[in-house]
Amino acid sequence: MVHKPFLVAGICIALIGASLFSNGVYIQAKALLAQHLLQTAWQQTLQGGVKVKPWSWADTWPLARLRVPSQNIDMIILEGASGSSLAFAPGHLLGTASPGDQGVSLISAHRDTHFAFLRNVKIGDSINIQNSRDETSEYEIVSMEIKDASQVPIPVHTSNRSIMLVTCYPFDSLRAGGSLRYIVYAIEKNNGERSVHSGEV
Amino acid sequence: MNSYHGSDFSLDFLIGLLMSILSGIVVSFVLGLMVMFLPGISQAGEIENERVSEYVKKGDVSSGSVLLRTDKPGLYQQAPTLKTDVHMRVSGMLVRTRVVQRFKNPGNEWMEGLYVFPLPDKAAVDHLRMRIGDRVIEGKIKERQEAKKIYAKAKSEGRKASLVEQERPNIFTNSIANIGPGETISVEIEYQQTLHLDKDKFRLRFPMVVAPRYIPGKPVAVKEEVTQFSGSGWVHNTDQVKDASRITPPVSLGATGKINPVTLRVDLNAGFPIVSLQSSYHRINKEVQSASEMTVTLQDEQVPADRDFELVWQPDRGQIPRAALFSERKGNENYLMLMVMPPDPEQTQQQVLNREVIYVIDTSGSMGGTSIEQARRALDYAIKDLKQGDYFNIIQFNSYTSQLFDQSKPVESSYVNQALRYVKSLKASGGTEMATALHAALDHKDDKGLVRQVVFLTDGSIGNEDALFSIIKKNLADTRLFTVGIGSAPNSHFMHKAALYGRGSYTYIGKIQEVDEKMSALFRKIQMPVLSGLEVQWPDNIKVEMWPERLPDLYAGEPLMLTAKLPILKDNIVIKGKRSQQDWQFSMPLLTDHQSKGVSVLWARDKIAHLMDRLREGDSLDVIKKGVVDLALEHHLVSKYTSLVAVDVTPTRPITESLSSKALKVNLPAGWQKNKVFASLPQTATDSFWDMLMGFLLILLGCLLSLHFQRKNLHGA
Numbered sequence: 001m002v003h004k005p006f007l008v009a010g011i012c013i014a015l016i017g018a019s020l021f022s023n024g025v026y027i028q029a030k031a032l033l034a035q036h037l038l039q040t041a042w043q044q045t046l047q048g049g050v051k052v053k054p055w056s057w058a059d060t061w062p063l064a065r066l067r068v069p070s071q072n073i074d075m076i077i078l079e080g081a082s083g084s085s086l087a088f089a090p091g092h093l094l095g096t097a098s099p100g101d102q103g104v105s106l107i108s109a110h111r112d113t114h115f116a117f118l119r120n121v122k123i124g125d126s127i128n129i130q131n132s133r134d135e136t137s138e139y140e141i142v143s144m145e146i147k148d149a150s151q152v153p154i155p156v157h158t159s160n161r162s163i164m165l166v167t168c169y170p171f172d173s174l175r176a177g178g179s180l181r182y183i184v185y186a187i188e189k190n191n192g193e194r195s196v197h198s199g200e201v
Numbered sequence: 202m203n204s205y206h207g208s209d210f211s212l213d214f215l216i217g218l219l220m221s222i223l224s225g226i227v228v229s230f231v232l233g234l235m236v237m238f239l240p241g242i243s244q245a246g247e248i249e250n251e252r253v254s255e256y257v258k259k260g261d262v263s264s265g266s267v268l269l270r271t272d273k274p275g276l277y278q279q280a281p282t283l284k285t286d287v288h289m290r291v292s293g294m295l296v297r298t299r300v301v302q303r304f305k306n307p308g309n310e311w312m313e314g315l316y317v318f319p320l321p322d323k324a325a326v327d328h329l330r331m332r333i334g335d336r337v338i339e340g341k342i343k344e345r346q347e348a349k350k351i352y353a354k355a356k357s358e359g360r361k362a363s364l365v366e367q368e369r370p371n372i373f374t375n376s377i378a379n380i381g382p383g384e385t386i387s388v389e390i391e392y393q394q395t396l397h398l399d400k401d402k403f404r405l406r407f408p409m410v411v412a413p414r415y416i417p418g419k420p421v422a423v424k425e426e427v428t429q430f431s432g433s434g435w436v437h438n439t440d441q442v443k444d445a446s447r448i449t450p451p452v453s454l455g456a457t458g459k460i461n462p463v464t465l466r467v468d469l470n471a472g473f474p475i476v477s478l479q480s481s482y483h484r485i486n487k488e489v490q491s492a493s494e495m496t497v498t499l500q501d502e503q504v505p506a507d508r509d510f511e512l513v514w515q516p517d518r519g520q521i522p523r524a525a526l527f528s529e530r531k532g533n534e535n536y537l538m539l540m541v542m543p544p545d546p547e548q549t550q551q552q553v554l555n556r557e558v559i560y561v562i563d564t565s566g567s568m569g570g571t572s573i574e575q576a577r578r579a580l581d582y583a584i585k586d587l588k589q590g591d592y593f594n595i596i597q598f599n600s601y602t603s604q605l606f607d608q609s610k611p612v613e614s615s616y617v618n619q620a621l622r623y624v625k626s627l628k629a630s631g632g633t634e635m636a637t638a639l640h641a642a643l644d645h646k647d648d649k650g651l652v653r654q655v656v657f658l659t660d661g662s663i664g665n666e667d668a669l670f671s672i673i674k675k676n677l678a679d680t681r682l683f684t685v686g687i688g689s690a691p692n693s694h695f696m697h698k699a700a701l702y703g704r705g706s707y708t709y710i711g712k713i714q715e716v717d718e719k720m721s722a723l724f725r726k727i728q729m730p731v732l733s734g735l736e737v738q739w740p741d742n743i744k745v746e747m748w749p750e751r752l753p754d755l756y757a758g759e760p761l762m763l764t765a766k767l768p769i770l771k772d773n774i775v776i777k778g779k780r781s782q783q784d785w786q787f788s789m790p791l792l793t794d795h796q797s798k799g800v801s802v803l804w805a806r807d808k809i810a811h812l813m814d815r816l817r818e819g820d821s822l823d824v825i826k827k828g829v830v831d832l833a834l835e836h837h838l839v840s841k842y843t844s845l846v847a848v849d850v851t852p853t854r855p856i857t858e859s860l861s862s863k864a865l866k867v868n869l870p871a872g873w874q875k876n877k878v879f880a881s882l883p884q885t886a887t888d889s890f891w892d893m894l895m896g897f898l899l900i901l902l903g904c905l906l907s908l909h910f911q912r913k914n915l916h917g918a
């Protein structure tokens with residue numbers, strides 16, 4: 001007759017637990033659902049739209065489409081790799097080449113949402129990038145490496161068309177944080193010649 | 202259950218609350234432990250899958266130390282640290298330099314250190330010495346592969362060894378095996394070079410850091426992780442730069458400040474009274490011994506190895522030597538170095554021809570920071586210097602090449618203003634695809650029939666020099682190409698060779714204050730060559746080997762420099778050429794009163810450069826390689842195909858102890874912006890699974906407590 005507190009405490013703890021749990025689920029769900037919400041904006045981009053915002057308050061826009069056939073992955077990439085854009089989609093790191101362009105294009109995403117699949121990719125797997133001009137280029141994975149982002153410089157000042165898919169490491173770590181990164185490096189299968197662009201001031 | 206509503210709960214409630222808090226703490230403690238261990242477990246799993254190329258365990262490393270690949274998983278090691286002492290002795294036109302690199306192993310395991318460092322591009326490296334305590338081990342010159350084998354054998358047997366290899370004429374690698382815990386090994390490297398004389402100034406340059414190079418091309422398949430130094434760079438080898446990983450040493454980007462301190466001392470014997478002496482980029486102390494002799498040291502005692510050192514001095518105007526001959530007798534041969542200063546152009550008023558000038562500016566990421574400011578200022582100066590009747594255009598390149606006008610425009614105010622605005626707007630970012638820019642600059646389809654000149658402003662931070670040289674050679678035609686080396690650590694090999702193939706000249710700009718002086722000197726120069734069609738007449742019936750084989754045109758202020766080998770010294774040498782339509786001739790007796798040590802290696806170095814040029818022009822690799830190896834072995838010279846190796850006799854590392862290899866980090870050159878060259882990566886993980894796990898466990902705990910309540914309730918009832 002005097003044990004009611006256990007019930008109250010139990011319910012309280014369960015409620016806190018439920019809210020934490022749902023927060024975790026929310027992060028996962030947002031990551032999943034956002035990809036569907038981005039489709040409309042991406043289709044408009046392909047029709048010639050420029051910087052089409054997926055929702056009115058967004059500070060980012062769809063930049064390219066990433067496909068990894070071996071992992072059944074098909075995702076829209078957003079411009080910028082800030083925390084707010086990474087919640088919805090993989091983000092292109094500003095300052096690196098645009099996906100599909102000449103140079104190294106660096107794309108990062110959370111290891112527990114969009115880039116969880118990176119742990120399963122293998123050397124030789126194909127990656128397709130479709131850019132906003134509806135041009136598709138095919139890349140091949142040549143290496144997977146773990147680097148300490150605080151110690152080892154990641155070069156962007158190098159190479160012809162290639163992409164780096166970057167996510168945090170280790171994959172199974174429960175908490176966010178840490179400076180280790182898992183870097184999947186892929187190079188374009190057919191390196192095309194580039195012509196000189198002239199005339200613009 | 203309902204019957205208990207509203208009844209007393211004071212003491213029991215408190216106890217219950219305490220218990221639930223306690224259990225919460227216990228649960229989070231258990232979870233905390235799990236989190237600490239889980240990553241370790243998962244990492245071990247990854248290693249077993251062999252999908253991980255580098256094994257690291259964060260948390261044991263103090264900031265500033267370097268991650269190290271080791272045989273034992275989960276362990277870190279610090280790379281050796283480096284201190285460099287430079288001692289240069291100048292005597293007339295000749296310079297002998299000793300570079301002492303002290304490698305210290307701060308850790309408690311045996312180490313191999315790998316250090317990529319620059320030397321002047323024309324340095325003739327002919328000596329290596331390794332000091333271990335009081336013992337001195339002299340280095341020997343060997344064919345490169347053989348030297349590698351000797352080094353590898355010594356390394357595996359636990360003996361100390363040092364191997365100096367050449368990656369580019371101005372990039373070298375020093376490998377040092379078996380540095381014991383806490384031990385220091387000194388490696389002394391010596392080289393010979395000549396001073397650079399331009400106008401009436403003597404210049405002595407010492408590069409301190411290999412700047413991050415842009416590596417074009419498609420990465421070649423990555424093989425197994427290698428223990429040898431071939432994959433320690435920050436970039437994979439590519440089809441266009443097959444040794445990319447050997448010329449891209451890891452860069453220190455941490456907040457720990459600059460590394461690799463350098464001390465420097467120059468003993469200067471100019472051979473004539475010095476009126477002025479300055480260091481371009483470092484503060485110095487001067488100690489004057491006589492009018493022509495002084496000792497120069499750094500005021501800061503130590504400086505970080507992050508930019509070129511340059512010393513400039515000037516003799517009295519009347520004292521400028523018109524010609525100088527240095528000779529050395531070795532075996533049955535005499536080696537000569539000749540310097541002739543052509544007469545000043547001011548004496549003959551030349552008619553200035555109208556020109557078409559193409560300015561090419563590098564706007565890649567490596568030009569970010571102070572370099573792009575210097576380049577913009579230089580371009581601004583250059584455009585304002587154009588004369589009525591000239592034509593001009595501007596090409597900029599980074600990952601792409603673009604040009605201001607679709608074809609060259611006349612010097613009219615509207616075009617000039619447009620160009621000045623364009624220059625002001627230039628920003629640096631992206632890659633360095635220089636080939637397309639060179640093709641665009643050397644495209645002659647809209648030839649105006651004027652004297653055509655290309656002024657190329659870049660830091661030369663690229664790894665595919667040879668490919669670019671061949672583009673220049675193939676497409677040059679009647680154009681002349683002038684290079685302007687920008688920034689704190691320009692690629693001297695590129696600047697000199699590109700200007701040589703471009704039949705032009707070069708200059709350096711290392712700070713904004715130098716822009717006007719250097720650019721005005723360059724423009725005075727490029728008005729027209731002072732001397733052309735130069736030929737040398739040696740005494741009859743003497744077999745002479747002279748480098749360069751064909752003498753280049755000389756621009757105002759530039760001396761003629763050549764080296765030669767001949768069996769006897771007698772009679773006169775006669776040099777003939779054209780000087781503004783008129784014949785010019787100079788002769789001097791082939792006699793010197795004293796021997797100058799080091800002239801023979803300068804000659805051999807010139808010949809190696811000539812052979813390497815022929816390789817670029819398509820001569821057979823086997824023939825050239827044999828020629829270079831024979832010559833380098835004879836003169837004890839490091840080349841692309843020969844290396845210096847010094848090996849200790851007795852082993853010091855017990856075979857039971859393992860050895861780990863580490864490439865030494867280098868500084869980012871002064872004035873560079875790291876985010877223009879290297880990416881800073883965002884945080885890419887959420888707490889979603891943690892939240893879910895914690896949430897789940899808390900729900901579980903809540904349920905257990907409720908159940909507990911129910912049981913108590915049942916018992917109580």
